[in-house]
Amino acid sequence: MINNQQLLAIIIRWLFLHGIALIIMFVVKPGIWGATGLLLASSAVSTGLSIVYLRRSRQVNFDIEQDHMDPTLQIASQTLPYMRRGLNEETARKTAEIIQKIADVASVAVTDHETVLAYIGTGADHHKPGGPIITKATRDVLVTGEIKIVLDSRELNCPMKGCPLESAVVVPLQCKGEVVGTIKLYRVERGEVPPTVVKLAVGVSQLLGMQMELAELDRQVQLVTKAELDALHAQINPHFLFNTLNTIIMFSRTNPETARRLLIRLASFFRHALKRHGHFNSLREEIEYLNTYLVLERARFREKLRVVRDINEELLEYQVPVLTIQPLVENAIKHGILPKPEQGTVQVTARKIDSEMVIIIRDDGVGIEDDRVNDVLRPGYGSGNGVGLSNVHERLKVLFGEDYGLRIVSVPGEGTSIYVRVPLLHGTAEKEGKERETQSADSGR
Template sequence: METLPLVLAELMGVVALAAGVALLIARRSRTVSEGREQAMLETLHLANHTLPYLRHGLNPHTAERTVKLIYEYLRPSAVALVGNGMILAFVGAGSDHHRPGAQAITQVTREVLRTGRPIVAPDPKAIGCHHPNCPLQSAVVVPLRVRGRTVGCLKVYYDGNQALTPTRIRIADSLARLMSIQMELAELDRQTERLARAELAALQAQISPHFIYNTLNTIAAFIRTNPEQAHELLVEFADFTRRAFKRRGEFASLADELEYVHQYLTLEKARYGDRLEVVYRIDPEVLPVSVPVLVLQPLVENAIRHGISRKVGPGRVVVTAEDRGNEVLITVSDNGVGMTPEQVRQVLNSDPRKRSGLGLANVSERLKSIYGPERGLEVESAPGQGTQVRFVIPKFHAGVAVARR
């Protein structure tokens, strides 16, 4: 887990860049450049289409599909992806000598791989291709970084008829950084499979493409209608993901878990608006109690995704933490569509290793493994009557403590 904070550096770069764009739009909302706004929207559009491929890692197959999508959407002179010094995929002008499977031949590529810094090459000399008939006139080359290492780069080339504008540079830079984040998540997937650690599995399940895409789309919508709100949501999204990746150990205080849930709900409320009401009923005495990480957020996500989102009209989610002497009763309830008894049984008895999207079986099994077989989740639900999920844990339990930092 000591490598997880390294993801944050790349993630914060993307969010800082996007936040800066949103803040600029907010300050100049009446005279905003269509080019800058279009850059943000195009980046989000491309991210939604290309990121799923890179969730499987960077290889010739995923690289080929990714560069084709970028090329078809942006229509530059050429697009390439390089990994470990090799051209993994190349499409466009110059494909006769920039061949997949060969070593990267341009000087600008070697420099980006060496330094880990993006480079804008405004002319053929800066590109450094020694082929006498290379048609590539300018380029944006941005590193792809995983766990603090430069593992490849995204290259977007332009010819003499295509100006290397700030908008095009911004799109390439933002897209490469988002791709790096997705490759980090792919690495976490592999770690989860190798180590089979419940903490990593729970983290990977929550930072899902489904949530990221919905959040990015919500922010994109606000850029046009409410730039200030878009900026605030970007900052909130940055803090939310920073908190996720900085987590160490298997336990956190209930106060930290509630703050994490609050940030998640802030982003979801932006999406649902008046359709979602959130109520907290927390006894302050239980805030210092140590609980398993990500034991509460999956219950809230389940209430929204499988309860409120399917409900006609406004919905309500209530989060309760009640002091019961030596124990704590934690409850998440909603007034959503509810479930049948058979659906409840399926949810609690499903294979927790499979990402069903509910996450309740995973949480229940983790609680049982830590506190005993009688400490799993209890679910009460009925069609049209909403759902209540609760569990009781002791305030003190052997081996359960927040790791010292």
């Protein structure tokens, strides 16, 4: 764009050149002085107008480019900080506010599968955030996963009489190929929805879906890191260590040889726990780790605890996520067997079913109440130290997919079974020293 300094330089050059031309014309042809002056004056006016036009046109073009930036990109840019945090009421409300501000629509709504997460604009008196989805059009989009354009209020089918909304475009919000919600742009005019609004809705839903996928990837990375840190900290369970040391002290008075063996087992347990494994161990190593833990627990609980193993030896060199089996057995002992007055049994089974390894931890303890079965897999549920069920559950889903979390079957008063499915991953785990056979918990007594 021409600035003031450049404009002054142009004017000075113009006056200098045209002044020379005027002197030459006056000397050569004095009779045409008046015509020459008129010609130069008109040239000056024309040049000045051209400069003004150029300056204004450059400014106008610049302003037009700013004002007519693609609205989809504007929305994507402004919603990025929110949607990267996932889809919830707060991020949905911020997103809806941004969309309505930029798009030429009466109102904007964002939903998940069941709830209106955010609603901004006309009709907010009855389309309230936090309430259930009330329009048939939205429910149809959630089922089909296809865009729906509503042309009149009858097709919109809002159950509230007097609803001012007449037309809308409803588009699915998809994350990793699954419909997780909808975005709805409403109008108060009946009839065809302008193509620009439809295009905007589709573009926004695609970009927001990408942002949610990035948020999910971030969450999974953070989850794996947090799970590993939680697992490392929980491996050194202070209650377990305190109780085991008390048991060893007791045996040091009555049976020093047993106390010595338990100390060796305790050292082995923590050596394995603190060794850096990555994500996977062989089933053989996990069973050995479990056996070391059970030796220590059997020394403490004696006849109170009975353990049965049924391990398919063909699976011993297959890979399983680290700290998968021992935490589940610890949970069965602590919450299933110990509250039971009489002796209890924990059974550990590993079987090959098709292309998967299925591990079952079953106890005949007190069981879990029906209304608490789902809660025990919720992060942060319960108290106490150790690698909890939710930790194992979340790590399995992150490593193998949503279908590979824990499955719990429990009958109050009869016991609990926890099922773990792992794809068959064959590999030879590194061994320190010669290969050891899987040892039973009783061998350390």
